[in-house]
Amino acid sequence: MTNTLNVWIAESESWQSFIDFQLPVTKQAEYTFLPNIDYFYISVMNNALNIIEDEIISAEAQKECLALAKALEIFSLENKRDHFSGINRELNMLFTAGLYYLSDYPSSSWILSNLYPPNMYSENIQIFISCFLSRKLDRKNIYCRYLIEYLKTGDIQQIESLIMAFKKKAEYYFGENIIIYFSYSLGLSLMKKFSKNNLWHDLLVQNDNKSFWKPFIKRNIDKAFPIWTFFPSQREALDKGILTNNTTTLQMPTSSGKSSLNELIIYNECKTNSEAKILYLAPFRALASELKNSIAKDLSSLGIKSKTIYGGNFPTPDEQKSISEVNLLIATPEKFLVFENSIPESLKEFSLVICDEGHLLEDRQRGLSYELLLTRLKSRKQSSIRFVFISAIVPNLGIINTWLGGVENSSIHSDYRPTHLDFAFLEEMRGKKRGYYLDVNPTLKYPQRYKLYKYLFDEELVLTQPGKKKKIDTNAGRSVAVSLKAIKSGNVALFAPHKRGNIGVEYLVKEALSQLSYYEENPLIKFASEEFLNNLVSYFSKIFGKEYLLTKSIAQGFLFHHGDFPQGIREIIEDSLRNGYIRLVICTNTLAEGVNLPIKTMVLHSIDRFNPKLPTKYEPIQLRDLKNLIGRAGKETKGLIIIPNKKDFERIKLLIKDNNYEPIKGALYNLVKELTDIIVKERILLSDETIEEADESIQKLIDSIDLSIVDLLSEEFDITDFEKLIKDLLVATLSYTQLNTEEKNTLNSLFEIRGEKIKSLIQNGNFKYLKKSGATYRLFIEINDKIDFQDEIWQKQLDPLDTDWLSYILDTVLFNLDQYETELEEFLENNKKLQLCNDDIKEVIKMWIKGNWYSEISAGLKIEVYQSLRLINSFLSFNVHRMISTIIKIAEIRIEDNLLPNSILVWPSLLQFGLSNELQLDILNMGLIDREAVLGLSSALYGAGYRHSDYESLREYLVANGNQLISQMDSNIPNISLEKINSFISVLQNRFLL
Template identity: 30%
Template sequence: MRETLAKWVSDAGALYHVERFGFSQPPSQLSYLRSRGDDYYISLVGELFDRLHEPYNDSVDWSQLGNAITQAGGVGVDQAPVYRGILEPEAAVLAAAAFYFGGYSASAYLTLKATDPGALSEMQRACYELLARPSTITSARVSTLVGAVRRGNLDAIQAQSEEAAEREAFALKSAPDEWVGWRLFRRILSRFQETNIRAVLPDGDSEFWDSLVRSLLNRDPPVWDFFPSQIDAIRSGLLGGATSFSIQMPTGAGKTALSETLLYYHLKRHPEDVAILLVPYRSLAAELRGSLVKRLGRMGLPARCAYGGTVPTRDEVQDFDDMRALVATPEALSGLLSAEPNLFARVSLVICDEGHLLDSGARGVGLELLLARMRAREIGPPKFVFVSAIVPNIEEINTWLDGTDETVVRSDYRPALAEFAVLRVSGTNTRTMVSLQIHPHQDASTFSIENFLSRDDFRYRSASTGRLNTYSFNSMKTQAIAAARKALSMGPVAVFAANKRGNQGAVGLANELLAQLESPLPMPAPMQFVEDGAKLQAAVEYFTLEYGASWVGTRALAAGAVLHHGDIPQETREVVEALVRREDVRLAICTNTLAEGVNLPIRTLVLYSVQRCGPDGAAENLLARDIKNLVGRAGRAGATTKGLVICANPGQWPLVAPVAQQQPGERVSGALLELMRRLQSALSQQSLTLTNDILEGVTALHTLIDGIDATLIDLAAEELGEDELVRIAGELSSQTFAARQAEPATTALMKQVFELRAQRVAAIKGAGRLGWIRETGTRARMLESVEAKLLPMRERWDDIEAATDPELVEALLTWAWDLPEMAEAVKEAYRGVPPTRSDFTRVLEAWIDGQPLIELARRASIDIDAMLGVHARVISYVLQVAVEQGVGLLKKLLEADDRELAQAVADFPEHLRFGVPTAAARVLAAGGLRHRRAAVALGRSPELGTLVDRSAVFPTARHLLDDRERWLPSMGRLVLENTLEDLRDPSVSDDQE
């Protein structure tokens, strides 16, 4: 782009922000744009047609041109075009074309989404439909093209292209106006010819792809072509062969669609095999359950989702012989592989999404050992596809996974670009002024909106006194929330805090928003952007029933904003995410649980803090790669053509600037290596000799030894003696990613750890109990505790009739209470003041009785925020894992002694997992009802009574919900509507009855 035009575009972008932030008078240096709008627009259109002949080398230039034409033409916003002689639909087509030429097909679609094509000429209409992908196509040419893609007739697309070239040449000589339309159409068609899904897929015109192509074409919006990042990966040979691949793709660049394509290809080519998509978070697994899993099933590839506990439920292991694709978290997959050895042997493809989480504490240790376990498989490793947006040393990981130099794909393509800005404070007290410096990392285009926040934004008249007051705005927290409010007019906004609770965490930000809204400040309020008040009110009712009306999350939602962090239960997070995804609510206050993993239409991301408070209270900087992953959420394909990232703390801008400048982040070395180094240091400082008792007594090492044990148990064939198993363990330790990087002393220690665990596994094998571990998917380290402490808790285990029997709850909790991981979790969740066991029992009984969390908080005499932490850390994780492991091994111990375990005891772990009091409620929750409240209410009904067979429970539940008025008081509108939807979904019930 010419330098003068680039300056013009930069100034126009600054003016756009000035206007969208509510300033009626532009700065004097930008006023020339108002009087020269026609020159500006004509220059942009001229640039577009010049570049049809001589395209940009950098796709970002196309995006900048598309955004410039969008703004100049008043496309999609409530403002007039800068040039009165242009029609908005024409400008939209030209802007969309610019996006499309740069590979930004999602931005092209979005640009035309709200455009009325009625005023367009025939050829403009063809251009419009080729880019907008409307549900009803009126252009015969576009209809022919889409039909050709559907049928795999690439020759028909070639014929269309040749005809368009001829018509363009003819029009140039006879009808210049027509030439404009034909010229644009031919260039769009030329790109479509290269990027349409059939053209990119290998042998794309074959019938092999018909099911996938139909699925892509029938979506809303339909997928007609691939992104450049996806094209690079497919044309690099990703789909074929057994060699592992590693892919670096920015957030939002189409990883999910690429994974779906790979799963389809692999499973169709290998009809007896299973493919696995590993995802790090339950939230992402839940999202994919409702999208990718269902789509694969409709394509004839039965898929499942597993993201519960470490021991699989009956529903999770049901019909595994027919299952072809599995979406799972590493923890859930580890349990499934142990419980279903036949599944392990059938796996021939593993896609590891968000692979940079190898560095993420216990999760990273578990992931690395799981991948090492698969690499050590006796029949050979599966094909790995390692995917991440932010791993600069991805080649090293690819080599570890047996990839080659040719199987690394890097892409810097982002379907929606992000701009950066930082708040700058000047003056003090009443003279304080906050400017917004846009592009602070680009000297040539840096621009400041002065008085972005000033005293006038915080002055209001008191309703009680009639006097003018000023809301104090000296804190960065106040400024961050105010900046977010001003950005609401541009689209959805997320305010990120590195911590959950406390005055400086997400909870503190939510309280700040509420405090601001109590005063009538002259700034946009979240409720102004809520279009469906009834839908919001239904969600508020749900929050009130579960968490109480006074909880900050409930009050924030009532004000039109959502609070989202890791302690909030999964079902509630899904409610919140749905509100943001549909843009029913535009403002989110979150930690990385919302900003990472799930796909949401965030237009502006306000970084309140990129430092988190560590366990010792000291500030810890977020890594550059973590910040990069965060800012990748600003600007989502199909939701916005670009995003804005605002750093609210100017003192932390140096942490954000490298990301804005596209500098590489920190290398990934893996949490396993870090853990081994810390263990090495601790042993040296305390002059200890490492033993299995030490390994099993330190909770921080449990993920390490559990992962090693699971791998060794897989390898411990009947004929292997202890010496041979120890030798194999030593060799296995050298196969980890950590071993490739560690110093000799650390490598030796890691080998020692593996050999110690081999000795433990060999002892279990010698006692004839290894099969128990395999069959139950439990952890080897739990066996001794279950045998010595849990088993003797009761003289008989076959006389319990109800899973909710208080004596059973007491016995299991008494055993679990003394486990070191339980003691540590309770201390942490209760913030150093743990309750007595009897006090905790009252809370646990309320959970199993189906009581809402607000009632649990009342029984525990703690606030709801603290109870959320107790529920997340203790009840639904540490205690749940311990109980499901303990009951699994208890059954085997009893069977070995010709004794029986009551079915009620075997059912208890699921009652604990779902927090339900009856058998029918357990069946409903395990079968897929997303809301606990619905399972509890229906499960208590006399009609369901003691029913336990899902083929009877689900039809009865559907029939009961015909009387909606009966259930509305106990469920509330949101839960009732979602439950009706769940029970209509065949994947929840019918296919498993």
């Protein structure tokens, strides 16, 4: 292509953004391609014709093809096409979508081709191309019938017949009809590419057995978004042996086909061995939940049974039973470790372990469990386990691969993204009037780098209403204004690193509400129906109250998302965005925890994170984490990352350059490094005495060391080999290979000192109790010293709110634990505006189990809703729940002669989820996680005369009578919860989802 054409194509991309953001028309004259639009279009078409006449294989040819596609799309897209005349929009879009497909962007091709359905074309070849690209084949079309047969049978002769036919037709129409000639040439190029790049072709290369792959291919072509081909990243993984028996590590960007690839890996494993057991580790609860509703559902249609487990400290009876019945177990690492500790004999059968979001090996909260679990699994001698380790960003992928036992060529790295990302810096304009422009692609040269002037300008920076005025002159104000402007082009996520504070989510929410109050017409509410908004307002009002920020924000057409919300609320927010009901979400990184959402633009309010240990109190977010975060952006053909604050520009430039990413360290490495730094700084000589006398910050680190030793050990081993076993397992961790000599000495000393503590429990027979309890050594010793497990209350069948039980488990037991006092003090210190005593905690527990919501609890304690959220979802559901679960688990295994009453065994779960009986708990464990829905369905069951006996009977009753129950639901149940119940009943009727 000529230099002029290259400039014009780059300008056309800039012009698209200009139109999307509805910038002042006075700046349109600066686009030089517009006065030459006819010549521009003819040049692009000529180049397109030339390029499709040859096979588009090289990276350079694909890059040119993509540029031509981007140039053509403006003539057919809404809001842009009306600027041009004399061009057939339908045919132009057909050619555009075809070029996107040939450039290896099939998703973009599918989206664009569906904008103009096949019935808008007159020629058979054009109808066929439209059907092919939109994946909606029509048997009435003669060419489609060949493709239908090929997709059904894998008979390559069908495609070869099309290639021959199109070649002859193209030769015939050459010189006769340029449009039809171009159509057949495009069809020929598409079929040549498709013949060597489709599911049948690529899978038969792996295993030349059509009957083996037929169910999998049929399932994929029947999906709502039909899959006929693999992405380049997926093909590379296939070529490098992802389906072999080798351990494999894979780095591929977000949204580049990881889920489909995992489906294929699981299908291949189960098809090869019908008795196969696969463990899918998902470090986030949100990811585990999404996998249950995506991969697990898809695989169920192929006869593959699955179970998803996350949350709770100990396995439920249903979870224990179902493990032996499934092929696929989806679990968080923490939950799987609980299973290993409780029922190790049933978990030795896994032959394949998929490690998703592998970069979280370093995560402070989740990483230790992840690293120790993988160390345990890979150290097993009973069976050979194959690992598939997947992450969007692992700079030291080869080291991870070697650690897990992979061979030299089994480490796979792909940079392919199905959508392109642009970056833009918000810069201040010079002049008398205040204004800002977007400097797009600031690290590139003209014309790829361009400026969108007057992005925010004049009246957009001074909002007015009769009698009041608001200036947009703060960082938060600019971030919100930028986001509200960006909704014109698609969904927007405004990222903040914290929940509260002046760089926090809720601060930005208040700013957004303030700015929207000045708008004559709210631009956000038009994307959702009035019914949807009213349903959510009603739902959130019941849970949080009318004055809570989330209730106020949805009334204005946007939502926010952070870690204080329970999983059910998070999913409602995610579904609202996914289904196109809202255009703006303000969020922390919780929204990016493994969940794929349609975000067109991401605005980064700040890339600094609070760290009280530093003199400055803030530190930059790691580039690796930022890379993973921005990977969530990109919808249709491209995404945009906007950085509104100048202080972040230089660090973002490092991110754009795509290097200098921090390597992944094991979580144990970070733990030991922190301890070593403290030991050196404070000149501590490690010994049993100095550890016992250390302050709480060090004690917490020691707790993690103790847990590491316990988690690395199996329940039964020869005590004479204790020291050697500990050393061998320690050396087998990822962290040990990454520590320097001084840090290794620290770790060895700690394991030796703390190992003696653990060894004493082995010698007196208490180790098995510690192992099964999941407690730290410190908590285990305190519980055993302070609690009388012979008290008669342990044998009573009790109501969950029984006065004697609450007095015993809370007043006598929990409130007298040093660990509880320490954790309550820490919680109150981190929430300085809260002043609570044990009586308050007890009252909250009673209200929560009775079914009260955050709004009612806040009113009862005279605290803010956000405080009750943190109190319940953090302190009660994590700290208190963990300690009480541990106490009851120790009681269960200590009192061997008599089984504990079920009312006591389930009490920690009733506390965690705010439920009052076993019926509600069984409903929740079946998969209905919306608490309001659980309460409503249990009430309907009692109203229908159902008497609860056990989990399986309940499941059978719901499958048989679920639809009738829904029709008899209380009219006070929110519509959102009714929809959740409907979906829940539908899932229950699928016998392959347990």
